[in-house]
Amino acid sequence: MLNLIKKNKLPFISFLILSFFPIFIDSYYLSNISYFMCWTFISLGLALIWGIGGVLSFGQTVFFGLAGYSFAVISINFLGVVGVGIWSVFLALLITSLFGLIVGYFLFYGGIYDVFIGIVTLAITLVLETFLQQTAGPEYTIGTARLNGFNGMQGMPTIGFQELKYGRLEGFTQYYFILTLAILALILLYKFKNSKLGLIFLATKEDRNRVASLGYNVQKVQLIAFVISSLLAGISGILYTNWGGYITPSSMGLVSAALPVVWVAASGKKDFFSVFIGTIFLVWLSQMLAINGAQFAIIAMGLILVISTRFFPDGIILMFKNKLIEKVKWLQS
Amino acid sequence: MKKIITLIITSFLSIILFSNVLFAETIKLGILEDETGNFAIAVIPKIHAYELAVKEINAKGGVLGKKLEIVRYDTQSDNTRFQEFARRLIEKDKVDVVFGAFSSASREAIRPIIDKAKMLYFYNNQYEGGVCDKNVFVTGAVPEQQFSTLVPWLMEKYGKNVYTIAADYNFGQISAEWVRQIVKENGGTMVGEEFIPLDVSQFSQTIQKIQAAKPDVLMTLMVGAKQASFYEQQAAAGLGIPMGTSVNVGQAYEHRRFAPPALENMYVTVNYIEEVHSVITSGEYHEKSKDFMARFKAEYPDEPYVNMEAANAYNAINIYALAVEKAGTTEKAKVIEALESGISFDGPSGVVSIDPKSHHGSHTIFLVEVGKGHKVSIPKVFKDVQPYWLGEAGCNLPEKADYSQYTPSKPPKS
Amino acid sequence: MIMLFNIVYQFGDALSFLLLSAIGLAVIFGMMKIINLAHGEFITVGAYGTVVSAKAFNLPLPIAMAFGVIITIIFGLILEKLIIRHLYGRPLDSVVATWGISLIVSQSFLVIFGPSLEGLQTPLGNFKLGDYSYSEYRIFLIFFAFILLGLLYILFMKTSFGTLARATIEKPEIASSMGVNISNVYSVTFAIGAGLAGITGALYAPTMTVVPSIGQAFIVSAFITVVTAGASPFIGLIPAASFLSAVQTSVTFYYKATIGIIALLFSVILIIRFLPKGFSGLITKEK
Structure with missing residues (x-):
């Protein structure tokens, strides 16, 4: 553990700061930062498959949405049953990773590569979006939960122990829960990256055939990574649904699908920590610009993206991180 | 030591008291509208109508002696922005009421947040109908x-x-x-x-x-x-x-x-368009629309078009002001009670009354014909058309709080 | 007889929409491998160039359209010089840059021109067959799409410039060592792609609501058509677009438009799975 901290002083310090944040900020900023952190998991999942394995999925939002909808449908159906706010989450994640398994199997065992993976995953997320948009009618009811079409679902319980005072994911509990989960995800992702499986996955990016000829099961490794990434996207989806008490088909649309790709690429897809910080930073930035910039907000956001890829091809956050570590001797391990 | 503590405590208390006085001077109206994005075209006149109504009320001395103050964010026609900024209005800006949303999806995106915070909310758009929500009032037309x-x-x-x-x-x-x-x-x-x-x-x-x-x-x-x-x-x-x-x-x-x-x-x-007074050449509707358009154009001479949602937005601010005046406070439960007592406002297209049961407004409905060369005429005017359906179907908000949206094929359980 | 004509008309209409959506992207993405998420905005530039010049200078429609296309070419050249040329060889990064460009362009149009432009009228008239009436301009679009594609095929497959362009993009180092000014070839090829997208914008401008987001109506169709067309887009586009529009129009006819779109997306997934080289691979037999 100490060794881990020694090697990663910057992440450690960042998380230390994040964990003391709630003392200094009011409930609004607390829930707002929780909201920013909700989005980090889908980015981390994409960084895993894209940054390490070179698999660019343009449709991670399908897992985001599927998890959100599954959670909503299950929890609404069993409203009032003991512990529904806990086990419905696990069930939703199970459904999501099963779907990830099916999609991943289709992709990797079907011999689909490169940009085609992007198009297929995009098509899948658009299919689900298009289908759900038109489910406003009463015939689209699962148990007691209406899918409610384009306008989206609401009325799900808050995640957690409904009976306990601080047992639900809101306010402080929500903040610390998401933070802990993010730390855990980062540690596990680093472990995966440095494991044998992770190294094989990294090698598949460079040359699939050579890795296969060395006797490794390329497809299996890719599939495992893909399922993990779908699970992470699902976590984002559930946390987002819980945060706003609401999930809609547009969270699986073209614009939503492009966002994680943009976040990951602009932050630095090869480094999980940069992706974590970068996602928070970019979501915050676009919100700030919307508040202060009025109609120039979107233009400013676009300029930042263009400039950062033009001049910082490895990602702007990763570049800053490396600069910082270079300048501050103490941060070096 | 004791002195210092008392000094600290008294200064602290006075700051609290003073700031209370300071901040209580205005009534804060939160507005969430799509100034940019897909819906901007229909929404920009709406934003101006809110501003016009607030300016007029403030010129007359405000409400309960307090000025109205707008806190507005651009929601960019994006549902997640609506959620982010609804929270910001409620938790950070601590507004007294929220107005806004164009699409039904964006309204549904913020309704859970509004209801959780027991915030008062006005939706000022024509829509598919059916929202039966204790905290929500609708000034737009329904099917x-x-x-x-x-x-x-x-x-x-x-x-x-x-x-x-x-x-x-x-x-x-x-x-x-x-x-x-x-x-x-x-x-x-x-x-x-x-x-x-x-x-x-x-x-x-x-x-x-x-x-x-x-x-x-x-x-x-x-x-x-x-x-x-x-x-x-x-x-x-x-x-x-x-x-x-x-x-x-x-x-x-x-x-x-x-x-x-x-x-x-x-x-x-x-329930309104800017051609009303040029097509109907005399009478009540002519006068009211002409007067409204004159005031609107004085403030925003370059407005390309004043649409029905602009009239709804203008009515909403005025109805809220009347309700606060009647309740004698901005406390939400009291204002809702006042709104449920049957508030009417004489707006750009005649009287709009809030139906206590469903929280929706009655309207004058103009049947508009677009003829050759896109010339507008109004072959028929329907007076005082009530939003009857929700009330008849069993939505009765003063008696029974509810937070749902219903459809003809899925009416409220009575 | 009329029924048959109706089927051909509906199918041809959907086909020309897919072809014209895809035609600029076939060059920029299909050949140059730049994932151009701003493709829709190139179309927007063409549409705005057409409508604005038609209104401002009272130009006849064909001249306004030419004007719109020229503006798009200039726009494409500037973008290529400033940004795109730094992204050759890292196609996945082009996603972020072109997404940024697309945000900037569509929002700038909103700021400059307001939420919508006053529309143009569709040129040509309509004719009747029995109970049905048809827009002549739509039929013109079908023919135009095919002619444009034919010209493009000749340009890239039969002229020396075409050979040069394909060689440069395939093996830039070798082309460069043979004395080819590869940077110029890239610029010109990109400008052609931009100009083609501009043509699409100019052609559809009089038939659609001209708003800053007009180009987004084309983007999904464009990508799926180019991807299913395969490695040689100019050979694969027509079979790919024919197949996709046949699926979409027939499903829409028997069920409804939503199911038509879902069927379209599903067939894209299946084509990629079972025809990994796309339709052009099927034709050139390089499986």
Whole structure:
């Protein structure tokens, strides 16, 4: 553990700061930062498959949405049953990773590569979006939960122990829960990256055939990574649904699908920590610009993206991180 | 030591007291509207109407001696922005009331947040109807006001065979359900119905399907800029069937933006448009609309069009002000009580009264005809049309708090 | 007889929409491998160039359209010089840059021109067959799409410039060592792609609501058509677009438009799975 901290002083310090944040900020900023952190998991999942394995999925939002909808449908159906706010989450994640398994199997065992993976995953997320948009009618009811079409679902319980005072994911509990989960995800992702499986996955990016000829099961490794990434996207989806008490088909649309790709690429897809910080930073930035910039907000956001890829091809956050570590001797391990 | 502590405590208390006095001077109105993005075109006049109403009320000395203050964010036609900023208005800016949202999806995105915080919220848009929510008041028109006037009139004039094309989502599907029901009640036949996804922008196939069914009346419940391309394409193909709608003209002024004959032979029911006083040359509606437009143009001379949602926004601020005045406080529960006691405001198109049971407003409905060269006329005016459906179906908010949206096929359980 | 004509008309209409959506992207993405998320905005530039010049200078429509296309070419050249040329060889990064460009362009149009432009009228008239009437301009679009594609095929497959362009993009180092000014070839090829997207915008401008987001109506169709067309887009585009529009129009005819779109997307997934080289691979037999 100490060794881990020694090697990663910057992440450690960042998380230390994040964990003391709630003392200094009011409930609004607390829930707002929780909201920013909700989005980090889908980015981390994409960084895993894209940054390490070179698999660019343009449709991670399908897992985001599927998890959100599954959670909503299950929890609404069993409203009032003991512990529904806990086990419905696990069930939703199970459904999501099963779907990830099916999609991943289709992709990797079907011999689909490169940009085609992007198009297929995009098509899948658009299919689900298009289908759900038109489910406003009463015939689209699962148990007691209406899918409610384009306008989206609401009325799900808050995640957690409904009976306990601080047992639900809101306010402080929500903040610390998401933070802990993010730390855990980062540690596990680093472990995966440095494991044998992770190294094989990294090698598949460079040359699939050579890795296969060395006797490794390329497809299996890719599939495992893909399922993990779908699970992470699902976590984002559930946390987002819980945060706003609401999930809609547009969270699986073209614009939503492009966002994680943009976040990951602009932050630095090869480094999980940069992706974590970068996602928070970019979501915050676009919100700030919307508040202060009025109609120039979107233009400013676009300029930042263009400039950062033009001049910082490895990602702007990763570049800053490396600069910082270079300048501050103490941060070096 | 003791002295210092007392000093600290007293100064602290006085700061609290003083700041209370300082901040209590204004009534904060939170506004969430899409200044940019897909819906901007219909929403910008709405934003100006809020500002106009606030300016006028403040010029008269405000409400309960306090000035009104707007806290507004641009929601960029994006549902997640609505959620972010609804929280910001409630938790950070601590507003007294929230106004806004254009699309139904954005309204539904913030309703859970509004209800959780027990915030008071005004939705000021025509929509598919059915929101029965203790904290929500609606000043826009609903299907029973727009369709029960328009559809029978069109059937009488042109014939009983009706074809509906509608956007394939909540608004279109529920509106189509209303049309179907009203056509049936009036002894007509639905010769066809087609639902079209919001992303579709090419309509040759749809136009041919319509021609195959030979309807007398075509109801076009099309939403958004992509679907609006239907009108140019049907004109180019020479479809030539009288059209009825509840969405076009009154929101995004297609009759001004599109080259004729795209919208010729189109009928629409609205609760206000800026042509009201130039078409109706005398009487109550002429005077009120003329007066409103004069004030609006004095403030925003470059406004391309003042639509019905602008009138709804203007009414909403005034209705809220009247309710606060009546309640004698901005405390939400008291203001809701005042609103439920039957508040009326005499606005740009006549009196709007809030129905206590459903929290929706009554309206004057103008049946607008877009004729040759997109010339606007108003063949009929329906006075004081009530939002009757929710109340009849069992929504009774003063008696029974509720937080749901209902549809004709899924009414409230009584 | 009329029924048959209707089927051909509907199918041809959907086909020309897919072809014209895809035609600029076939060069920029299909050949140059730049994932151009701003493709829709190139179309927007063409549409705005056409409508604005038609209104401002009272130009006849064909000249306004030419004007719109020229503006798009200039726009494409500037973008290529400033940004795109730094992204050759890292196609996945082009996602972020072109997404940024697309945000900037569509929002700038909103700021400059307001939420919507006053529309143009569709040129040509309409004619009747039995109970049905048809827009002549739509039929013109079908023919135009095919002619444009034919010209493009000749340009890239039969001229020396075409050979040069394909060689440069395939093996830039070798082309460079043979004395080819590869940077110029890239610029010109990109400008052609931009100009083609501009043509699409100019052609559809009079038939659609001209709003800053007009180009987004084309983007999904464009990508799926180019991807299913395969490695030689100019050979694969027509079979790919024919197949996709046949699926979409027939499903839409029997069920409804939403199911038509879902079927379209599903067939794209299946084509990629079972025809990994796309339709052009099927034709050139390089499986």
